[in-house]
Amino acid sequence: MTRLGHEFARPELLIRALTHGSIASATRPDNQRLEFLGDRVLGLVMAEALFHADLKASEGQLAPRYNALVRGETCAALAREIGLGNVLKLGRSEMLSGGRRKDALLADGMEAVIAAVYLDAGFDTARRVVLNLWRDRLNSIDEDPRDPKTALQEWAQASGMPPPVYEQTSRSGPDHAPVFHITVRLANGQTAEAQGAGTKRSIEQAAARQLLERLEGRK
Template structure:
């Protein structure tokens, strides 16, 4: 199978030239366009999640020989969670080459966090099947390098950190409210307010995913609570 120009360009961004490009095509194929002769990427996603997990566990274990399991676990979770995989996918333009059905494309599927995260894991599995564990490991360590270098002792995402803070104060979980929505359907802009039980709140808006704007609102409120803003 000879890949098209868009797939070849993606291989360059990914940093892996496939000997068997059909594996990459399968990794990029969403269920909305799959057929009996053109399987989707779900099985590859399952495998890629495990490949990524092993590489990250090994990297963290080797990077800090003094870290306890309690310190390593949250770092690991921060590096392998869906939001991180989706961010990596955006950085290499994975959404541009996803194979989607028409309805999924019209609903903004190329920017959906879950689809990007699943596609990223599937691509990692495709590299593993194409060239082995070392090749997959090299790509992962290169793509995740900045995050590995900057991971700290408290890598919780802002929503988790805010919820834990509220619980420590005897409050219920924060409430997130979408107060407005703008922009076209294929690139919506969300306006999110997060509010604590004592009335303190913060707002954020943007054109990312709804979840990412909730994270931004949570971070804004954490900054206020900690006196940074």
């Protein structure tokens, strides 16, 4: 994991951070406890960075930026950028089901690795590693970076409607690389569709984005 920019004094911490529950045993613990800790370390680093980056921003402005930086999709994207999926230690069944490409496993692994750095070298080093990995995203974060599903739900609520409904209209492809077709529908009958490979949530986000763009174009 040279892309982390940290050389471990205790490499066993990194090994544990990369060990998924599907291959864990009594003598080889999984990364769940590290994931718990890493989530908190990441949260503090991001909150601190955002707090100092914009001294005039209100809590209401900082919160969606924070959520965009720490959510699972972002952690998974960073994990892909450093090739973390290639070194995850998975059981055979998890490997066959495409575990190295799953957002949830990649996000959990990324958080566990952050915790491993923290335990190995302390908070200052963990902060440096996190800020280095997240630098581009911190520098380009939108003023209102709400994910499309959240933004569409808030739009519906502001318009006096119940939350949008997402329907999986079809699924194809192998189990390790499914292709979803999702339709999102508002109570007033407006709909949008999206199709693609990836997680079901990511395709729901794409459908929500299309419907938001259509709604905003009508304002």
